[in-house]
Amino acid sequence: MNVEISTPAHELTQRLSATALGARLARRLTGHQLATWGYPHDSDPNCTAQLLVAELAANAVTHGRAPGRDFELRLRLLPASATLRIEVSDARGDKEPRFLEGGPEDEHGRGLAVVRVLSSRWGVAPRTVGKTVWAELSLSGRRRPCPRRPGPAG
Numbered sequence: 540m541n542v543e544i545s546t547p548a549h550e551l552t553q554r555l556s557a558t559a560l561g562a563r564l565a566r567r568l569t570g571h572q573l574a575t576w577g578y579p580h581d582s583d584p585n586c587t588a589q590l591l592v593a594e595l596a597a598n599a600v601t602h603g604r605a606p607g608r609d610f611e612l613r614l615r616l617l618p619a620s621a622t623l624r625i626e627v628s629d630a631r632g633d634k635e636p637r638f639l640e641g642g643p644e645d646e647h648g649r650g651l652a653v654v655r656v657l658s659s660r661w662g663v664a665p666r667t668v669g670k671t672v673w674a675e676l677s678l679s680g681r682r683r684p685c686p687r688r689p690g691p692a693g
Contacts, residue, residue, distance in 0.1 A: 549576070549616040555596075557604040557629070562596035565612045565627070573623070576616050584678045587657050588614075588623055591674050594650040595627035603629025603669065621679040622659070628671040 551572045555561035569592040573585040580586075592612065599610040608630035615624040654661050658674035665671075 549618065551612070551614045553612050554609045555612060557600050557608060557610050559600060561610065562593065562600045565596040565610075566593045568612065569614060569625075572614055578678065584623070584676065588625065588676055591625055591654060591657055591676060592627070594653050595625065595672050595674065598650055598672065599627050599629040603631040605630035605669075608669075621677060623676045623678055624673060625658075625676065626671050626673045628666060628669055630669040 551568065553565075553568060555565055566589050570580050570585055570589050573582075573588055574580050578584045578588075592614075596610065596612065603610065610630070611626075611628040613624075613626040613628070615626075616622075617624060654672075654674050657676070659677045661672070661674040663670055663672050
């Protein structure tokens with residue numbers, strides 16, 4: 540019996556190693572998937588989605604890592620509301636995300652602030668093992684500058 544396994548056309552789910560390499564791969568997969576869905580690599584939605592995934596994946600790898608456990612990236616395109624839902628799940632349900640007071644010289648402590656500013660909504664949901672931190676990005680409406688492109692002169 541030959542049975543095809545299908546993935547919804549508007550969803551990507553991938554398990555990745557809870558390492559810096561896994562976090563970088565999550566960002567690259569996001570850029571590629573959004574380009575496949577019609578949001579080119581240099582577009583504002585693609586750049587913003589990559590930045591959100593980079594922050595959430597870095598947090599999963601840094602704070603949500605459990606020995607021998609991967610983290611999971613899920614992207615869901617919700618065409619009816621022109622929204623991208625990003626979910627990053629890790630194995631540490633005992634460590635809730637929290638805002639840190641990152642000072643001007645600190646290298647860490649601003650990730651969730653970036654997520655809060657760039658997403659239209661975000662939150663945390665418990666899982667049987669671990670937690671999922673999610674963010675929703677509006678793919679229409681107010682445009683934000685792509686971090687890789689210079690802003691307007693003046």
